[in-house]
Amino acid sequence: MNGNTAGTDWNDLFVRTSLNETSPTGRVGGFSSPDIIPWGTQPTNPSRFATDESYRQYESSVGFLSGQTNYIYVRAKNSSATTEAVGLAYLALTDPAVVLWPGGNKWTFIKTSGGFDGSALGPIGPGAIAVTDDPFAYVPKDSGHRCLVTWLSTKSHPVKNPPPEITTASALVTFLKDNPNYAHHNIDIAPNTTGANSFPAPFSTGTEGSTWMCGLKVRNCKGFTISFSCPDPLPDGTYINFLPTTVLQNDELRYMFGPFDVAVNWNINVNCTYQTNNLQPEDFSVEFITESVVNRYDDAALMAFATPVTADFGLDMTTITALGLRSVTVGSLGVMKGANPA
Numbered sequence: 001m002n003g004n005t006a007g008t009d010w011n012d013l014f015v016r017t018s019l020n021e022t023s024p025t026g027r028v029g030g031f032s033s034p035d036i037i038p039w040g041t042q043p044t045n046p047s048r049f050a051t052d053e054s055y056r057q058y059e060s061s062v063g064f065l066s067g068q069t070n071y072i073y074v075r076a077k078n079s080s081a082t083t084e085a086v087g088l089a090y091l092a093l094t095d096p097a098v099v100l101w102p103g104g105n106k107w108t109f110i111k112t113s114g115g116f117d118g119s120a121l122g123p124i125g126p127g128a129i130a131v132t133d134d135p136f137a138y139v140p141k142d143s144g145h146r147c148l149v150t151w152l153s154t155k156s157h158p159v160k161n162p163p164p165e166i167t168t169a170s171a172l173v174t175f176l177k178d179n180p181n182y183a184h185h186n187i188d189i190a191p192n193t194t195g196a197n198s199f200p201a202p203f204s205t206g207t208e209g210s211t212w213m214c215g216l217k218v219r220n221c222k223g224f225t226i227s228f229s230c231p232d233p234l235p236d237g238t239y240i241n242f243l244p245t246t247v248l249q250n251d252e253l254r255y256m257f258g259p260f261d262v263a264v265n266w267n268i269n270v271n272c273t274y275q276t277n278n279l280q281p282e283d284f285s286v287e288f289i290t291e292s293v294v295n296r297y298d299d300a301a302l303m304a305f306a307t308p309v310t311a312d313f314g315l316d317m318t319t320i321t322a323l324g325l326r327s328v329t330v331g332s333l334g335v336m337k338g339a340n341p342a
Contacts, residue, residue, distance in 0.1 A: 011080035012156045013087045013121060014180035019058060024079050024180035029173030033183035034058050035075040036091070036148050039135070041068045041273065043113075043231035043239055046131040049075050055129055064189040066143045067196035069271040071113065071231055072136040074150050078124040079180075086122035087154035091136045092162065096147050096186075100172050103165025107149075113137040113231050113269055115200075121152070135231050137271060139198045143191035152181040194225070195276030201288035203230075205266040213258030213291040214240065214270060220284040222250040225275040228288070232268045234260050240270060250281070259293050 010024035018030035037049060040061035049059055055077070064070050074089040092107035112119045112134040119132035140146075153159040163182065166172045176182055203214060216226050224247045230240040242257045274286045 010180050011083070012078070012181070013076040013085050013124065013152050013154050014079055015074070015076055015150060015152060015183040017176045017183050019056075027177045027180065029176040031147070031172075031184045031186055032058075033150070033185045035183055036150050036185035037073040037075060037131075038064060038148070038185075038187055039071045039073055041065055041070060041227070041229070042241060042243070043071055043135065043229050045233070045237075045239075046073050046133055046135065049073055049131045050129045052129075064138075064140055064146075064187050065192070065196065066140045066189050067192035067194075067198065068139065068273050069198040069200075069229075070138050070140065072110070072138065072148065073131050074119065074121070074136070075129060075131045076121050076124065076152055077129050078122075078126060081126050084123045084125050084128075085154060085156075086120070086124070087152045088118035089121055089132050089150055089152055090118045090159075090162075091148060091150050093138070094147050094149065096145060099165070099167055100147075100169060101149070101163055101166040104162060106165075107162055109162070110136045110138045110148075113271065115269060118153070137200075137231075137269075140189045143189045146187050146189055148185045148187055150183050150185075154181070157181055195278055196273060197275075198271060198273040199288075200269045201228075201272055203266075203268050203270050203288075203290055205262055205264055205292075207264050210261050210264060211259050211293045212262060213256045213260070213293060215242070215254055215256035215258075215289055216272060216274075217252065217254045217287040217289050218247055218274075218285065219252045220250045220281045221247045221253075221274070221286065222281075223247065223277055223279045224284075224286075225277060226255060226273065226286065228257070228270050228272040230268050230270045235262060236260075244273075244275075254289065256291075258291075 014024045015033060015035040017033055018028045019034045021027055037059050048054060072091060078085045091110045093110060094102050094107055111117060114134045119134045121130045121132060124130040149163055151159055151163060166175055176184060205212060216228060225244050226247060227244040228242045233239055240257055272288050
């Protein structure tokens, strides 16, 4: 422990154990931290959680969904009145039916969407609020009640080890009261009733071109629901976020997002999900694809050769037609194939 029972000298980042806590002092040691924010399967702009209004309420989209990528944001406040602070937030999950806190390396550690162990917070000015830009991303395999635990590591209060083992509720309450850089949040994971499967697809723009498209190529997936998203914002502040869409035919189809401009050497993970909806085709494939788009024509030439097309890809017809006249380099990643036993 940090030996800071009242939190009176805690001039640093802290996370709350209850909504009615306004500082590191007077902590109640609660199990429903408002600063661990499960936000469902679609990313959002984390700045929405850094307002005074948001800080005064619980924020949540939908409950955890088994078989799909769930995003979790962590929020912290700087209790110092004079100096800024920086830190890293960590997140882990445990089953409370076994022990309250398993301790050591017995946790299920959750990485960020970018694949890192911790997510940066700050610099946070005196008295200010900050939220992790790179949210934690987790695909639960099972359903049921679980606990999320976050902890902060800062220059003034470095945390080199995972949370300790705690086996009684009273000891856990005392620990949370004494350590303003730890918080606990109970969640329920809904069962997977749709045959949902999620997989991360690494996406790197490399050094060729700055205009891209990305999406899913599917085959024999009629009746499936597909979606993909990335919590890293694009340069214009928008997000790669293709909402759940039903596949209408078994022919090979491409569902694309874009075009969008990014800098070279841009590296992210796109989280892809398909739901079989209890359908059982003999074989199918769901493939993440990217396209580097190089425009060889000016806009007048593109419009002159434009012809009507069907907007199957969630884009307007002009955009799709124009892309047909461009030089396209296609890359494929993260192929997911399935087959039913004979």
